[in-house]
Amino acid sequence: MAYLTQPDYVKYVCSCGQLKPITNLYFCRHCLKIRCGFCICHEVDSHYCANCLENMPSSEARLKKNRCSSCFDCPSCFHTLSTRATLVQPRPDPAAGDAKVENKQAKKMYYLSCFNCRWSSRDVGIPDQPVASGGWPERVNPHAARVNQLLDFYKAIAQQEKQEKLDKERKKFAIRGKYITLTDKTGLTGAMARNIAGLPSSESSSLAIANFVPSQASAEVEALPEDYYTKEVNLKQVTSMAQRLAAPEWQPTNAARLHPLARALSVKRSQRCRNCDHNLTKPEYNPGSIKFKIELLAYYHVPEVKIISYESVKAGATTSLLLKLANPTPHEMQLKLLQPQDVPPREETEPTLDKSLEKSLSFEKDTSWTKVIERQPALPTASRVLAPDTSFTLAQRDDAAEYDDDTQHDTSDIILWRKSNKLALRLQVQTDDTAKPGEPARVAVALEYSYRNTVPPAANAPPRTDHTLYTTLILDLGVVAE
Numbered sequence: 001m002a003y004l005t006q007p008d009y010v011k012y013v014c015s016c017g018q019l020k021p022i023t024n025l026y027f028c029r030h031c032l033k034i035r036c037g038f039c040i041c042h043e044v045d046s047h048y049c050a051n052c053l054e055n056m057p058s059s060e061a062r063l064k065k066n067r068c069s070s071c072f073d074c075p076s077c078f079h080t081l082s083t084r085a086t087l088v089q090p091r092p093d094p095a096a097g098d099a100k101v102e103n104k105q106a107k108k109m110y111y112l113s114c115f116n117c118r119w120s121s122r123d124v125g126i127p128d129q130p131v132a133s134g135g136w137p138e139r140v141n142p143h144a145a146r147v148n149q150l151l152d153f154y155k156a157i158a159q160q161e162k163q164e165k166l167d168k169e170r171k172k173f174a175i176r177g178k179y180i181t182l183t184d185k186t187g188l189t190g191a192m193a194r195n196i197a198g199l200p201s202s203e204s205s206s207l208a209i210a211n212f213v214p215s216q217a218s219a220e221v222e223a224l225p226e227d228y229y230t231k232e233v234n235l236k237q238v239t240s241m242a243q244r245l246a247a248p249e250w251q252p253t254n255a256a257r258l259h260p261l262a263r264a265l266s267v268k269r270s271q272r273c274r275n276c277d278h279n280l281t282k283p284e285y286n287p288g289s290i291k292f293k294i295e296l297l298a299y300y301h302v303p304e305v306k307i308i309s310y311e312s313v314k315a316g317a318t319t320s321l322l323l324k325l326a327n328p329t330p331h332e333m334q335l336k337l338l339q340p341q342d343v344p345p346r347e348e349t350e351p352t353l354d355k356s357l358e359k360s361l362s363f364e365k366d367t368s369w370t371k372v373i374e375r376q377p378a379l380p381t382a383s384r385v386l387a388p389d390t391s392f393t394l395a396q397r398d399d400a401a402e403y404d405d406d407t408q409h410d411t412s413d414i415i416l417w418r419k420s421n422k423l424a425l426r427l428q429v430q431t432d433d434t435a436k437p438g439e440p441a442r443v444a445v446a447l448e449y450s451y452r453n454t455v456p457p458a459a460n461a462p463p464r465t466d467h468t469l470y471t472t473l474i475l476d477l478g479v480v481a482e
């Protein structure tokens with residue numbers, strides 16, 4: 001989501017230090033912090049085909065190599081291919097001495113065609129199919145055997161490493177003398193347990209490693225054909241780089257070798273806060289739905305700032321700036337402008353949710369990613385907004401108020417106008433003498449705002465619903481004028 005009119009003249013400083021427009025940010029209601037795509041955890045919820053909307057679990061998607069089995073893309077322009085039907089008169093069969101075919105019924109046959117570039121499966125000699133969906137001849141990957149060998153090899157290595165790790169852990173517990181292994185309790189050996197679970201035994205994995213033949217690098221390269229430099233090139237027959245790379249297994253150089261591409265599956269993602277593990281977005285499972293079950297976007301929680309207009313910034317001068325602030329929350333908001341350096345440091349609180357339970361459930365879960373690196377980027381200092389020392393009250397969002405015309409103009413020196421949950425401010429930007437003409441004019445300003453949290457607090461946490469939060473933003477004011 002982005003504005004067409006104001007792409008990213010106003011950027012917010014994310015907790016991780018990235019600068020992003022508000023439409024690209026999330027807001028964790030549990031940590032009360034702004035998060036961006038860089039500092040959250042992305043998870044694949046479901047796989048689906050964006051063309052036929054069929055969805056499937058990830059195991060099936062992996063089996064199908066993340067491609068839809070019934071939809072194809074054009075290998076020439078990548079548009080979706082459509083299935084077309086034609087009536088075909090059956091050909092007389094000379095072997096049977098069958099000369100009369102008029103009384104035989106015409107048969108319906110299907111082929112694939114691109115409505116965008118007119119490429120069709122007939123162009124490359126793929127025979128028409130008697131059924132509308134499926135049944136298209138599949139090309140075999142010439143390197144399939146080697147790829148499978150490599151896969152088996154790496155699976156075996158992963159298996160071995162896992163086993164070593166387990167053995168190490170078991171030893172550690174055995175030394176402490178408090179731990180009863182599964183083997184002690186049930187007489188079950190590790191190999192038997194693996195067998196029951198359907199996992200490859202350690203013997204078969206070590207066999208796969210021993211039998212593996214690594215690739216050999218070679219300095220000798222096949223010579224180019226004689227006529228390589230003299231033969232005239234017909235560009236109509238040569239494929240483009242994009243066309244070749246769309247089919248990495250074959251990489252056809254000749255347009256006659258193009259083959260319909262099975263459509264790659266799309267995924268629905270849910271996103272989590274890395275610090276507290278809560279969901280920030282969660283889409284509805286149905287691939288046809290574009291709605292979210294959880295959608296904690298900063299756009300709904302953090303005051304929105306837009307630049308109405310500004311005077312060109314000049315070195316050593318004070319210029320005017322008009323800003324519009326909006327309160328997107330359903331609660332009244334107190335707002336104040338600050339200098340970024342006046343933002344008080346945040347006292348770090350441990351995530352309040354019960355993490356121990358989650359940890360006990362997922363024994364081997366890798367938690368190294370939960371550390372969120374938080375830092376402050378270098379803020380522009382050449383210019384500063386002369387922030388008024390007053391706080392403003394912004395009414396709650398009211399969708400019906402969009403239709404009202406009663407804008408209050410000129411309510412004070414600073415407030416230019418007021419309209420339901422929006423407010424326009426008349427501000428001054430002061431620029432140092434050191435600012436050089438032609439350099440980008442950027443100014444940092446911090447917002448202090450009240451936020452009412454509607455999330456019920458964790459069991460043993462004090463019930464706090466009203467918070468004072470801070471956010472820093474950077475305004476892009478063009479370039480420093482002469």
Ligand SMILES: [Zn+2]
Pocket residue numbers: 028029030031032273274275276277278
């Ligand atoms: Zn969080």
Ligand SMILES: [Zn+2]
Pocket residue numbers: 014015016017018034035036037038039040
């Ligand atoms: Zn971030």
Ligand SMILES: [Zn+2]
Pocket residue numbers: 049050051052053054068069070071263
């Ligand atoms: Zn499909």
Ligand SMILES: [Zn+2]
Pocket residue numbers: 074075076077078079114115116117118119
């Ligand atoms: Zn096409």
